[in-house]
Amino acid sequence: MADQHGARNAAPTPRTAVVIGGNRIPFARSGGAYAYSSNKDMLIAALDGLVARFGLQGERIGEVAAGAVLKHSRDFNLTREAVLGSALSPETPAYDLQQACATGLETVVGLSNKIRLGQIESGIAGGVDSASDAPIAVSEGLRRVLLDLSRARTTQQKLTTLAKLRPKDLAPNAPSTGEPRTGLSMGEHQALTTAAWEITREAQDELAFRSHRNLAAAYDRGFFSDLMTPYRGVTRDANLRADTSLEKLASLKPVFGTSLGTPATMTAGNSTPLTDGAAVVLLGSEEYATANNLPMLANVVDAEAAAVDFVHGGEGLLMAPVHALPRLLERNGLTFEDFDFFEIHEAFAGTVLSSLAAWEDADYCKRVLGLDGALGSIDRSKLNVNGSSLAAGHPFAATGGRIVASLAKMLSERGGRGLISVCAAGGQGVVAILEGRN
Amino acid sequence: MSGALTEDVPLDGVPNLPQLYRQALALTVRRRIRREALPTVLPAVRHRADGVAVDLGALTRFQHLIGSTARDRLPSAYLHTLAFPVAMSVLARADFPLPLLGMVHLSNEVHQDRQVGAFEHLDVMARAEDLRPHPAGTQVDVVVETSVDGERVWTGRSVYLARGVRFDGGTAEPRGDEDRPPFAAPVPTGLWRLDAGTGRQYAAVSGDWNPIHLSATSARALGMKRAIAHGMYLAARMVDEAVPAPSGALDWRIDFTTPVLLPGTVTTSFTREQQDRGAGVGGGLVEVMGWSAERRRPHFTGWVRAE
Numbered sequence: 001m002a003d004q005h006g007a008r009n010a011a012p013t014p015r016t017a018v019v020i021g022g023n024r025i026p027f028a029r030s031g032g033a034y035a036y037s038s039n040k041d042m043l044i045a046a047l048d049g050l051v052a053r054f055g056l057q058g059e060r061i062g063e064v065a066a067g068a069v070l071k072h073s074r075d076f077n078l079t080r081e082a083v084l085g086s087a088l089s090p091e092t093p094a095y096d097l098q099q100a101c102a103t104g105l106e107t108v109v110g111l112s113n114k115i116r117l118g119q120i121e122s123g124i125a126g127g128v129d130s131a132s133d134a135p136i137a138v139s140e141g142l143r144r145v146l147l148d149l150s151r152a153r154t155t156q157q158k159l160t161t162l163a164k165l166r167p168k169d170l171a172p173n174a175p176s177t178g179e180p181r182t183g184l185s186m187g188e189h190q191a192l193t194t195a196a197w198e199i200t201r202e203a204q205d206e207l208a209f210r211s212h213r214n215l216a217a218a219y220d221r222g223f224f225s226d227l228m229t230p231y232r233g234v235t236r237d238a239n240l241r242a243d244t245s246l247e248k249l250a251s252l253k254p255v256f257g258t259s260l261g262t263p264a265t266m267t268a269g270n271s272t273p274l275t276d277g278a279a280v281v282l283l284g285s286e287e288y289a290t291a292n293n294l295p296m297l298a299n300v301v302d303a304e305a306a307a308v309d310f311v312h313g314g315e316g317l318l319m320a321p322v323h324a325l326p327r328l329l330e331r332n333g334l335t336f337e338d339f340d341f342f343e344i345h346e347a348f349a350g351t352v353l354s355s356l357a358a359w360e361d362a363d364y365c366k367r368v369l370g371l372d373g374a375l376g377s378i379d380r381s382k383l384n385v386n387g388s389s390l391a392a393g394h395p396f397a398a399t400g401g402r403i404v405a406s407l408a409k410m411l412s413e414r415g416g417r418g419l420i421s422v423c424a425a426g427g428q429g430v431v432a433i434l435e436g437r438n
Numbered sequence: 439m440s441g442a443l444t445e446d447v448p449l450d451g452v453p454n455l456p457q458l459y460r461q462a463l464a465l466t467v468r469r470r471i472r473r474e475a476l477p478t479v480l481p482a483v484r485h486r487a488d489g490v491a492v493d494l495g496a497l498t499r500f501q502h503l504i505g506s507t508a509r510d511r512l513p514s515a516y517l518h519t520l521a522f523p524v525a526m527s528v529l530a531r532a533d534f535p536l537p538l539l540g541m542v543h544l545s546n547e548v549h550q551d552r553q554v555g556a557f558e559h560l561d562v563m564a565r566a567e568d569l570r571p572h573p574a575g576t577q578v579d580v581v582v583e584t585s586v587d588g589e590r591v592w593t594g595r596s597v598y599l600a601r602g603v604r605f606d607g608g609t610a611e612p613r614g615d616e617d618r619p620p621f622a623a624p625v626p627t628g629l630w631r632l633d634a635g636t637g638r639q640y641a642a643v644s645g646d647w648n649p650i651h652l653s654a655t656s657a658r659a660l661g662m663k664r665a666i667a668h669g670m671y672l673a674a675r676m677v678d679e680a681v682p683a684p685s686g687a688l689d690w691r692i693d694f695t696t697p698v699l700l701p702g703t704v705t706t707s708f709t710r711e712q713q714d715r716g717a718g719v720g721g722g723l724v725e726v727m728g729w730s731a732e733r734r735r736p737h738f739t740g741w742v743r744a745e
Contacts, residue, residue: 037500041508048509048683085507088685219497231510232494233557 022405104400191257215387
């Protein structure tokens with residue numbers, strides 16, 4: 001009786017959600033080849049390639065989730081509009097999601113969960129961002145006057161409203177990467193963290209150098225041939241400098257943290273540039289993949305989000321993944337030793353190195369993360385083996401899709417387990433585990 | 439017109455449209471002043487321009503203006519736009535029997551064999567054929583064939599009418615409205631709100647600066663009350679809205695009934711032929727109509743069929 005009762009109330013065992021494949025357009029530098037392409041254009045370009053690669057023409061996908069960080073208000077339904085402009089069935093539902101730089105990874109997590117619960121059989125997750133085609137808002141003064149004007153009835157009211165307009169109100173507001181609550185740019189925030197963890201200029205340049213070298217090697221062996229569709233004449237990430245050297249990186253002038261009283265170490269070479277691009281990932285249940293004769297590259301195992309109080313100095317802005325990771329590992333009974341690949345998003349080289357240093361610091365791990373000791377060290381030869389954002393560029397919401405598809409492909413080739421860590425504005429971060437199937 | 443007797447006229451690149459319009463204007467003026475008799479047969483020529491390349495910036499502006507996506511494939515109507523100057527160069531010839539300026543665009547029918555990429559080089563051929571009487575004048579077909587590496591990718595047939603021009607000795611008798619069956623508007627599915635600058639904007643992305651589309655003043659000189667929308671602008675929007683992401687062959691047709699005066703609002707109806715649910719949604723035939731709800735007159739009818 002008790003057994004029967006228990007069986008009725010037990011949550012059904014979740015199904016497995018698999019990464020079937022991915023597609024992205026090469027990332028371009030802001031103001032480059034995609035300068036006149038909108039977020040919708042680029043998202044559709046990424047979808048077009050995915051549809052062609054997996055024969056999804058006219059297919060009704062369970063759900064499409066994507067987003068953009070820099071988004072114009074007219075693009076409120078960006079993802080649904082992109083679906084309508086694609087070759088997918090117009091009966092495919094879609095929703096927009098925004099979690100700053102974690103947007104792309106969070107769409108993968110959300111749709112995977114729906115697949116695991118049996119709510120959908122297939123899903124397309126992803127993101128897009130354009131730093132070139134960024135929305136520009138009117139000033140608060142002009143906005144007020146325009147809204148009041150639309151409500152004014154008489155000529156007298158209209159003239160009175162217009163008279164409130166001041167010349168300075170005509171200056172437009174461009175979006176910034178500044179944190180609304182602190183006024184500091186993301187780079188300035190990271191400079192504080194980089195200095196606190198005493199990360200050297202040399203270590204940051206070395207990480208940037210390896211990112212370029214690894215990405216170039218991945219291109220050379222054709223790793224991206226089934227992960228990418230050329231767009232607007234661009235066939236590889238425009239930011240990639242295959243011929244860069246430690247000497248060249250060392251010659252760049254610091255741009256962040258120049259007034260901290262500690263040596264300024266962050267340059268344009270070890271920070272990600274503003275970039276345009278889009279990336280999408282095809283997810284499905286095992287049944288969906290089998291029925292449609294599609295590959296299964298890796299399983300989406302689990303994910304964890306975290307947030308930190310960067311406003312009151314409690315933690316660095318981009319350190320939330322440091323907090324999320326131990327919780328994720330504990331829930332899954334895993335340690336760093338259980339992973340074969342680590343994908344830590346390179347917002348700045350300093351972000352990656354500060355995270356690694358924090359996990360290696362027993363005192364910090366006990367005091368701040370509540371652990372018994374240091375979480376552990378990550379074998380550098382397993383870190384960002386196909387390059388990451390420093391080389392590829394970082395169109396904010398597109399980065400999650402880039403990482404998930406690349407890691408899933410690595411796991412399908414080599415087997416094993418992979419860890420993803422993405423930091424985001426607002427002191428947030430998302431980490432996730434993918435697992436190979438062989 | 440037999441192909442064997444047709445002379446191939448290779449052009450030195452794509453002709454300049456404004457220059458063709460000036461040439462056509464000068465020809466019309468000269469014919470009027472000298473009271474020259476119009477030729478009565480079509481020139482047996484086929485104009486061709488080889489290796490036509492796409493300018494990505496111009497393509498993006500075209501795609502955005504018609505509400506499409508800046509993708510690396512060419513909108514079907516853009517293939518018409520790329521070939522249009524070659525077609526017009528046939529109509530602007532001194533031995534072409536009809537006056538180019540003021541001709542009315544009646545219809546377009548296109549068969550596209552496959553999608554064409556923005557980086558392909560196009561060989562464009564254009565000829566005029568089938569000069570024939572129309573109740574309101576004389577009509578002619580302009581046929582364009584575009585190929586890539588010797589393989590045909592796009593064929594279009596545009597029908598133009600020269601009002602009041604007759605070669606059979608009869609007089610033009612425009613059919614009155616009373617002859618038409620009363621217009622029954624279908625259930626609307628959309629609205630196109632076209633502002634006064636629509637013609638100028640499309641001229642800028644297509645290169646078709648025909649004065650009939652630019653302003654009320656320039657349109658009046660050609661017998662229109664106000665500027666009218668380009669037929670190919672309406673066609674481009676129709677095809678893109680019907681099939682936003684074609685992947686294979688594409689056929690479409692548009693028949694223009696009454697011009698769209700600018701500014702103006704076109705009420706539209708897109709109807710997809712119902713298919714079996716199992717066959718997937720997205721392909722098949724889409725029937726289209728655009729009309730003026732205010733004047734209760736159709737502007738155009740058409741259909742788009744995707745592979």
